[in-house]
Amino acid sequence: MVWQFFATLGLTGLLEVGLVYMMTVQTHSNFGNILVRNVYTAPLVLYLIGGAIVVAGLVAATSYYMLRRQHNQLAKRLATISAGQYDAPILAKQAQASAVLGEDVAGMLEALRQKMIRLQREIERYSNTPVLVAGVTKEEILTQERHRLARELHDSVSQQLFAAMMMLSAVRSVMTAQDPDNAMLKQITTIEGVINEAQAEMRALLLHLRPTTLEGKTLKAGIIALLQELQTKIKIKITWELADVSLGAAIEDNLFRIVQELLSNTLRHAKAQSLEVYLKQIGNAVVLRVVDDGVGFEPENADTTGSYGLSNIRERAASLGGTAKVISFPNQGTSVEIRVPITKEVADD
Structure with a gap:
């Protein structure tokens, strides 16, 4: 914006000086005297400089506003496409996009949207196509293996953890009745905590091994x-x-x-x-x-x-x-x- 401001300032100043010079030629006046002549309370040259600055500022501000508007519109549309909202109302306003961003950029955005829609359809089509291994779908193989692992873990490790917890509880009850201040009680409590965490891990693992389909x-x-x-x-x-x-x-x-x-x-x-x-x-x-x-x-x-x-x-x-x-x-x-x-x-x- 800075270079545009100074470029507009220079062009406006040259235009103003040219107009003043043409007036001096027509009136056979001295160019320098015209520039320093007081108009109201200030020389004419100050009015010319002030006018050039105002025009340059307006042009720079307008250009900045237009660029920011284009940037915001482009950012909104790209964010909508990135979020997967390909049918959002903002993307359907093709005429508005052409007016703000230009036909080339609007056309590229629409092409990108259509390409993302096609890719999404291909992904869904691929996701719905089962992968066969020796005549059996991959999901069926995984489901059977998960069932087998879940049964083995539940029938062995999970049951053993439960039995260990029951035995520790019985030992702690006996020791508490015989000697409430026994130092071993603290260690037994710690071991119970470890087994509790192991049981929680086992429950999470069994949940993870549930069937992968509905x-x-x-x-x-x-x-x-x-x-x-x-x-x-x-x-x-x-x-x-x-x-x-x-x-x-x-x-x-x-x-x-x-x-x-x-x-x-x-x-x-x-x-x-x-x-x-x-x-x-x-x-x-x-x-x-x-x-x-x-x-x-x-x-x-x-x-x-x-x-x-x-x-x-x-x-x-x-x-x-x-x-x-x-x-x-x-x-x-x-x-x-x-x-x-x-x-x-x-x-x-």
Whole structure:
């Protein structure tokens, strides 16, 4: 804007001087005398300089306003495309985009929008196509293996942990009755705490190994069943607000799997007292949000430490053409929001 101001200032000054010079030629007056002649209370040259500055300032301000307007409009449209809201009203205003951004830029934005829509459709088509291994789908193989691991862990490790806890409780009761001040009681309490944590890890792992598909249920019904089962196993306050959303089977299975992974993370790491789950449709997108009041963490360090497995959740969201946003602070809980766009074909179905 600075160079434009000075360029306009120079051109305006030259134009004013030229006009004054033409007047002096026509009136056969002295050019220098005209410039220094007082008009009202100041020489004419000061009025010429002031006028040039005002014109240059107006031109620079107008150019700056137009550029800012173009920048804001372009930023809004790019942010809308980045969020996956390809059918948003702001993107449908092609005439306005051409007027503000120019036909070339508006045309490129529209081409980008159409390309993103095509990519989203291809992702959904690929997600709904089963991958076969020796005549069996990959999901069926994974589900069978998860069932087998869950049964073995429940029948062996989980039962052994429960038996160890019962024996320790019996030993502690006997020792407390015989000698309440026994120093070994503190160590037994510590061991009980370790076993309790191991049992919590085992419950989280068994939850993680549940079937990866909804098995004929709707997404809402599957999540409610999962949360109700969780309430029977651990002491945690769970609230949910789930809307009936209709998506492709593969997309619903992936969202269900994301809920499983988030619940598993909450059980293993968050140490939360309450958990909230929301599922709703906002515009042309489905939003899934899981919030807990646990210990929280630093999101930038989560992937490097591997404690929350958020990279897997982000990959699943990206495979659906969506996004995953994580907000967390130490000792202030965690909020994970998954946003998946709905293409026109799915919405029509």
